[in-house]
Amino acid sequence: MNHSHTHHEPLLRIAKRDPLPRSKAYAVRVIAVLISLLVSGIFIFSVTKLNPIAVYQSMFQGAYGTNRRMWVTIRDTMMLLCISLGLAPAFKMRFWNIGAEGQVLIGGIATAGLMRSLGTSVPTPLLLIIMACASLVCGAVWGMIPAIFKARWNANETLFTLMMNYIAIQLTSYCVALWENPFGSNSVGIINPKTQAGWFPKLFGQANSLNVIIVLLVTVGMYVYLRYSKQGYEIAVVGDSENTARYAGINVQWVTIRTMAISSAICGLAGFIAVSGASHTISTSTAGGQGFTAIIVAWLSQFNSFIMVLISLLIVSLQKGAVQIASQFNLNDYASSVITGIILFFILGSEFFINFKIIVRGKKGGDAK
Amino acid sequence: MKKKVFAVLMSAVMALGLAACGGSAASSPAATDDSVVATADGQEAAGPDIKVGLICVEDENSGYDASHIDGCTAAIKALGIDEKNLIIKKDIPEDESCYDNAVDLAEEGCSIIFSDSYGHQSYMMQAASEYPDVTFVACTGDMAASSGLDNYKNIFPHTYESRYVSGVVAGMKLAELIAADPSLDPYVGYVGAYPYAEVVSGMTAFFLGVRSVVPEAHMDVQYTNSWYDPTAEGAAAEALMSKGCSIISQHADSTGAPSAVQAAHDKGQNVYCVGYNVDMRSVAPDVALTSAQNNWSVLYEHMLSCFVNGEEVPVDYSAGYADDAVMISDLGDACAEGTQEAVDAAWAGIADGSIQVFDTASFTCQPATDGSYVVDDAGVVTSAFGLDADGDFVNDNGEAIVDGAFVESSLRSAPYFSLRIDGITELN
Numbered sequence: 001m002n003h004s005h006t007h008h009e010p011l012l013r014i015a016k017r018d019p020l021p022r023s024k025a026y027a028v029r030v031i032a033v034l035i036s037l038l039v040s041g042i043f044i045f046s047v048t049k050l051n052p053i054a055v056y057q058s059m060f061q062g063a064y065g066t067n068r069r070m071w072v073t074i075r076d077t078m079m080l081l082c083i084s085l086g087l088a089p090a091f092k093m094r095f096w097n098i099g100a101e102g103q104v105l106i107g108g109i110a111t112a113g114l115m116r117s118l119g120t121s122v123p124t125p126l127l128l129i130i131m132a133c134a135s136l137v138c139g140a141v142w143g144m145i146p147a148i149f150k151a152r153w154n155a156n157e158t159l160f161t162l163m164m165n166y167i168a169i170q171l172t173s174y175c176v177a178l179w180e181n182p183f184g185s186n187s188v189g190i191i192n193p194k195t196q197a198g199w200f201p202k203l204f205g206q207a208n209s210l211n212v213i214i215v216l217l218v219t220v221g222m223y224v225y226l227r228y229s230k231q232g233y234e235i236a237v238v239g240d241s242e243n244t245a246r247y248a249g250i251n252v253q254w255v256t257i258r259t260m261a262i263s264s265a266i267c268g269l270a271g272f273i274a275v276s277g278a279s280h281t282i283s284t285s286t287a288g289g290q291g292f293t294a295i296i297v298a299w300l301s302q303f304n305s306f307i308m309v310l311i312s313l314l315i316v317s318l319q320k321g322a323v324q325i326a327s328q329f330n331l332n333d334y335a336s337s338v339i340t341g342i343i344l345f346f347i348l349g350s351e352f353f354i355n356f357k358i359i360v361r362g363k364k365g366g367d368a369k
Numbered sequence: 370m371k372k373k374v375f376a377v378l379m380s381a382v383m384a385l386g387l388a389a390c391g392g393s394a395a396s397s398p399a400a401t402d403d404s405v406v407a408t409a410d411g412q413e414a415a416g417p418d419i420k421v422g423l424i425c426v427e428d429e430n431s432g433y434d435a436s437h438i439d440g441c442t443a444a445i446k447a448l449g450i451d452e453k454n455l456i457i458k459k460d461i462p463e464d465e466s467c468y469d470n471a472v473d474l475a476e477e478g479c480s481i482i483f484s485d486s487y488g489h490q491s492y493m494m495q496a497a498s499e500y501p502d503v504t505f506v507a508c509t510g511d512m513a514a515s516s517g518l519d520n521y522k523n524i525f526p527h528t529y530e531s532r533y534v535s536g537v538v539a540g541m542k543l544a545e546l547i548a549a550d551p552s553l554d555p556y557v558g559y560v561g562a563y564p565y566a567e568v569v570s571g572m573t574a575f576f577l578g579v580r581s582v583v584p585e586a587h588m589d590v591q592y593t594n595s596w597y598d599p600t601a602e603g604a605a606a607e608a609l610m611s612k613g614c615s616i617i618s619q620h621a622d623s624t625g626a627p628s629a630v631q632a633a634h635d636k637g638q639n640v641y642c643v644g645y646n647v648d649m650r651s652v653a654p655d656v657a658l659t660s661a662q663n664n665w666s667v668l669y670e671h672m673l674s675c676f677v678n679g680e681e682v683p684v685d686y687s688a689g690y691a692d693d694a695v696m697i698s699d700l701g702d703a704c705a706e707g708t709q710e711a712v713d714a715a716w717a718g719i720a721d722g723s724i725q726v727f728d729t730a731s732f733t734c735q736p737a738t739d740g741s742y743v744v745d746d747a748g749v750v751t752s753a754f755g756l757d758a759d760g761d762f763v764n765d766n767g768e769a770i771v772d773g774a775f776v777e778s779s780l781r782s783a784p785y786f787s788l789r790i791d792g793i794t795e796l797n
Contacts, residue, residue: 066477068472068476069473181491187488189491193491278465280495281465281491285464285466326460327457327458327459330457
C-alpha cells in the first residue's frame with residue numbers, strides 16, 4: 001500500500017498553474033534576470049578569475065559607454081525589433097516562419113541592387129521610397145511562396161521557410177560576387193561612399209533617426225493591427241483553431257497567405273533598413289542571425305509590440321556588451337556568448353515557472369520558485 | 370506555506386541582488402581608477418601616449434591574425450607605448466561591423482587604427498573619411514593611393530620573396546622525390562583563398578621558386594573562397610593530392626591543408642607541404658617542409674614610429690627581406706639534403722638583386738585578352754599594367770616591367786602581379 005503510494009506520487013511533480021497576475025509574472029522574470037546575472041557572475045569568476053562586477057560594467061560600457069555606442073545599440077535594436085514585429089503575425093497565426101533571415105536578405109538584395117544602379121540617376125528621397133517599396137514587395141513574394149504551398153497543399157512551413165533561407169543566402173553570395181568591390185575582396189564594400197546616394201539622411205543630427213522613426217511606426221501599427229483590426233482577430237482565431245475559423249466563415253487559406261505576405265514584407269523592410277539605414281552594403285551577414293533571434297523576441301513578448309521593444313533592447317545590449325568584454329578583457333568571443341546564453345536560458349526558463357508549478361510530495365498545493 | 374517559501378526566496382534573491390548592486394557601487398570607482406592609473410602609468414613610462422587600435426578578421430587561432438597581433442604588440446613594445454593602450458578587436462568580419470568597430474576605436478581615443486584583412490579596406494576607408502584626425506591603416510589593402518584621403522594608408526610585406534624561397538624548399542624536395550622515382554610527375558598543388566592579385570602573386574612566386582630547382586614542374590591551384598576555412602582547405606588539399614600532387618602549399622590561413630597532408634602521409638602517401646604564416650610542424654610533423662612567413666612587426670613599427678615622431682606616415686609602405694619583414698620558418702626534418710644551402714643562396718640572391726622573383730625570362734604567358742599586358746612571340750612578357758584599380762583596362766600608375774622583371778610592390782604596397790603564367794592551372 002505504502003509502496004504504491006510513493007510510486008504514484010513522485011517527490012516533485014509539475015502541474016499547470018492558474019494564470020499568474022501580471023505583476024507577479026513580471027516579478028518572476030525580473031528575478032530570473034537577476035539570478036542569471038548571479039550565475040554568469042559565478043561563471044565569469046570561476047573561469048577567468050575576473051571581477052564579475054567589472055565585467056558587467058564593461059558590458060554596460062560596450063552598449064552605452066559613448067553616444068556613438070548608444071546609437072549603434074539603438075540602431076541594432078531597431079533592426080531586431082523590426083524583424084520581430086514581422087514575425088509576430090505569422091507566429092500568432094501558428095505559422096512557423098523560420099525564414100525571416102532569408103526575407104531580410106531578399107529585402108536587402110533589392111535595396112542594394114537599386115542603390116547601386118539608381119544611385120547616380122534618382123534623387124535620394126525618391127530612391128528611398130523606391131527601395132522601401134521594392135524591399136516590401138520582394139520580402140512579401142519571398143514569404144508568400146511557402147504560404148501558398150501551406151495553404152494549397154499543406155506543405156510543412158517550418159521546413160519550407162527554413163530551406164528558403166539557404167536559397168536567399170546563396171542568392172546573396174551570388175550578388176556579392178557579382179557586385180564585388182574591389183575585386184577579390186569577396187565584399188561589396190560601402191555602396192556610394194562619396195555621394196551617399198540612397199543612404200538614410202541625417203535627421204536631428206543623427207544618422208539613424210529614420211531607422212527609429214520607421215520601426216516605431218511599424219511597432220504601433222502592428223500593435224493596432226493585431227489587437228484592434230478585424231484581420232488581427234482573424235489571425236488569432238486561425239492560430240487558436242483552424243476548424244473554428246472555418247466554422248466562423250474565415251477563409252483560412254487566404255488569411256494564411258495574406259498574413260505571411262505582411263509578415264515577410266516587414267522582414268523585407270528590415271533588410272531595407274539594414275542596407276540603406278545602417279550598413280550601406282550587403283553581405284550574407286546582413287541578417288546576421290537576427291532572423292532567428294527575433295523568434296525568441298516575438299515569443300517572449302507574446303506578440304505584444306511594446307514588450308518586444310524592451311526584449312530587443314535587452315538582447316542587443318547583451319550582444320554589444322559581449323563584444324566589449326571580449327576585447328577589453330582579452331577573452332575569446334565564446335566566453336561572452338556563454339554569458340548571453342546563460343541570461344537567455346534563465347529568461348526562457350522563467351516562462352516555465354510562470355506557466356507551471358512544481359508540487360512537492362506531501363504538500364497540498366505545492367509551490368513554485 | 371507556498372507564500373512563505375516564495376517570500377524567503379524572493380528576499381534571498383533581493384539580498385543577493387542588493388549585494389551585487391552594493392558591490393558594483395563600491396567597486397565601480399575602483400575599476401575606473403584602475404584604468405586612469407594605467408593611462409597615467411603609460412605617461413610616466415615616457416613612452417608615446419597614444420592609443421592604437423587593431424581590427425582582426427579572426428582571432429589568434431588563425432596563424433595570419435596571430436602574426437598581426439604579435440607583430441603589432443612587438444612594435445608597440447619596441448616604441449615604448451604602454452601595451453594597455455593597444456585595443457584589439459578580434460573576429461571582425463569583412464562587412465559593416467568593421468566600420469562600426471573602426472569608428473568605435475576612434476571614439477575610444479585611438480589615434481591610429483589598423484585592420485588586418487583585405488576585405489576590411491572599404492569600411493576602413495569610410496571610417497577614415499569621417500574621422501580625418503585619426504590615421505587608418507588597412508593592411509594588405511590597395512585603395513589608399515587612389516582614395517584621395519590623407520589619413521588612409523596601406524602596408525604589405527614582400528611576401529612574394531618568402532614564397533619564392535619556400536618554393537625553393539619545395540623544389541629541393543620535389544627533386545629528391547624525382548631522383549628516387551624518375552617516373553614521378555613533377556606536380557605540385559596550391560590551396561588559394563581568392564583568385565586575385567595577392568594570391569596570384571604569391572602562388573606564382575612559390576611556383577617560380579619550385580621551378581628554379583625543377584624546371585619541368587607544373588602546378589594546380591584550388592581556391593576555397595575564404596581566408597580561413599579549415600574544412601575547405603583540407604578538402605582542397607585532398608583533391609589536389611588525389612590528382613597526384615606531391616607537395617601542397619597554401620595561401621589560406623588555417624592548418625587545414627597541412628593536417629590533410631599529414632593524414633595522407635600517415636596512410637602511406639608520399640606527400641609533403643609548405644605552409645603559410647606559422648610553423649606547421651605542430652600539426653604536420655612528418656610532412657611540413659617550411660612555411661612562408663611575414664614579420665608584420667617591421668611594418669607596424671615603421672608606421673607607428675613615423676606617426677609617433679610626427680613624420681609623414683607613408684601612404685603605401687612595403688618592406689621585404691632586406692628589412693627583415695619576411696622569412697621562412699625553420700626547415701622540417703623531411704626537407705631534402707642541401708635545402709639549407711639552397712635557401713641561403715636564394716636569400717642572398719634576393720638581397721643582392723641577382724635573383725628577381727618575377728624575372729620575365731623565367732616564365733611565359735599566353736597573349737592577353739584584355740590588353741593588360743603584352744607578350745612577344747615566345748610568350749615572354751614585355752610590358753604589363755602596374756595597376757588597374759577600377760577595372761577599366763587602362764594602366765593607372767606605371768609600367769610594371771622594369772629591366773626584364775615584373776617589379777612587385779613598388780607602385781603600391783599591395784601585390785599587383787596577376788598574370789596567369791604557363792605551368793599553373795586554376796581548377797576553379
